[in-house]
Amino acid sequence: MQRKKWIALIIVMAVLFAGLIVEGFTGTPEDLANHPGYAWEENVVSGTGNAKIIQLFVNGVISGERNAAGIPTNTEILREQLRYAEEDENVKALVLRIDSPGGEVVATDEIYNRLLRFKQVRNIPIVVSMGSTAASGGYYLATAADTIFANPNTLTGSLGVIFNLVNYSEAANKLGIHQYAIKSGRFKDIGSPTRPVTAQEQQIFQTLVNESYHKFVDVIVKGRNLSRERVLEIADGRVYSGEQAKQLGLIDKFGDLEEATQHALSLSGEQTATVVRYSDQISFSKLLFSMKQHWSNPDPLGLSRILDRHSTHRLLYQFIPGES
Template sequence: MNRKKWVALLIILVVFIAGLLVETVSDTNARLADHPGISWEENIVSGSGTGKIVQLFVSGVISGEPSAAGAPSMSEVLAEQLRRVEEDPSVKALVLRINSPGGEVVATDELHTRLLRLKQVRRIPIVVSMGSTAASGGYYLATAGDAIFANPNTLTGSLGVIFNLLNYSEAANKLGVHQFAIKSGRFKDIGSPFRPLTTPERQIFQSLVNESYQKFVDVIVKGRNLSRQRVLEIADGRVYSGEQAKRLGLIDQFGDLEEATRYALSLSGEREATVVRYTDQLSLSKLLFSLKQHLANPDPLGLSRSLERQSSPQLLYQFMP
């Protein structure tokens, strides 16, 4: 048997064993805690003491959608990490490092609610550390913090909501492509890309955007202790630098993650504490699960998922230049 056949046989054997082992794990979709993609080790970053300061990271677009490889969504992972913080009595403060342009309205609001619940249930301080970008939904999450640190060059703001609709009616007409919608009500095919948007339809979508926008304004008013009129003046969708945001009262101090962590310690009431992070725990089951998902995935590049998002409009708290 030549070398190529041996390699092919080895791959088949690995896939077969992976399938057997993964199936022995209880249904990965049934309970989040059993998902091989959600398992962490608690790594010490610095410090000492029985009390802990946890650093959590919000990186990339905030979404409730699983990845193309079937891994848990960002919101699932963060929600589970926040649950772990909530259930650990030794955690005395939380530092939330945000490097995100924002994302889905629902996923963002759910995470914000979890952060507020953590403060109410555990009474632990939350300090936000902004990275290079903490805009729109990223800022929405930041309003849950007791203090917000940023770099003078951080890109933040973009306070508002966007709802994109793709329309190719003119191109379809030129190509002779037509869609006939047999519908039960006047607005059942609202937003169809095969025809222009009508004025009543635009008003309906605008009302949805306005509702989400008002919620955004509410969390800024409450979280930053600003007047509603002042928030309405600055929440026009534009982006701000860290320098501008500080002048507007959107952030509190300039500083990096380390400085934000030291400030969290000062709020915790502890003289010293151990700074920890939750990092991915490498395990055989996780590796095998990833392999199985990759091999079983008909769309490894996520192209079809991207097209689905394009054709399924969503309300977004997201900076989209």
């Protein structure tokens, strides 16, 4: 019994000591890959040889906003993985698996430009493999590829921009709730949910949407070698199946992740290569860091994010059923 008490005490002291170390981590996302709790390790999927084909993944909504626990976003992780791959001279091709409805305009565009930089710096092929959904911002990222694979049933398209505004002024009036905005300019409270949107304000928002939409059209024209007139015809916000997308020239081939990887190997010029995925190393410090963030999270269920979904105005390259 006494021995068990000593073991328990040692574990507690180790946890507290390591917690102090983790507490001291205040680095930026760029430091993430070098942090001992989040260093990347390579997992071999298949193949042999020094040459590598890297498989990276874009899953879920593309967002640059960390949750209440401070967990790195999928865009931060992907950016760090791209940096890691860029510094590895043995990487000869990149396969990007996309299963995403898209997301924030800025976060999507940042990853897109990071993919273009990767191609420019390393001069190696990028092949995209679409999963169940690669719509809106998910397709935006796909345009950076040399070849796009999809399943005939993949949900893609939704080429466009959406900007949501929620208005509850009528409900507020019925409840006797009034908000008075003391503002420095006539448009400082633009988009306020407590009053109707004016025609001028709607035009301002429409201008922002149009700018992002034309940027989306530009990347499709550039990435898919389609005429601008043709892209404008098909980029009306509707979703397409993989079958329809192939007929429209939005994708190149049908196939799964393995077939996309084999195609990447053929584009690389290598005879053989090791297919690799990155994962963050499982370490004691990482475990403590995650536990610390969870314990310090004032909203572990993420309810505030659900409630605030429409409270923060964002331009979105995102497929949202019922809204787009």
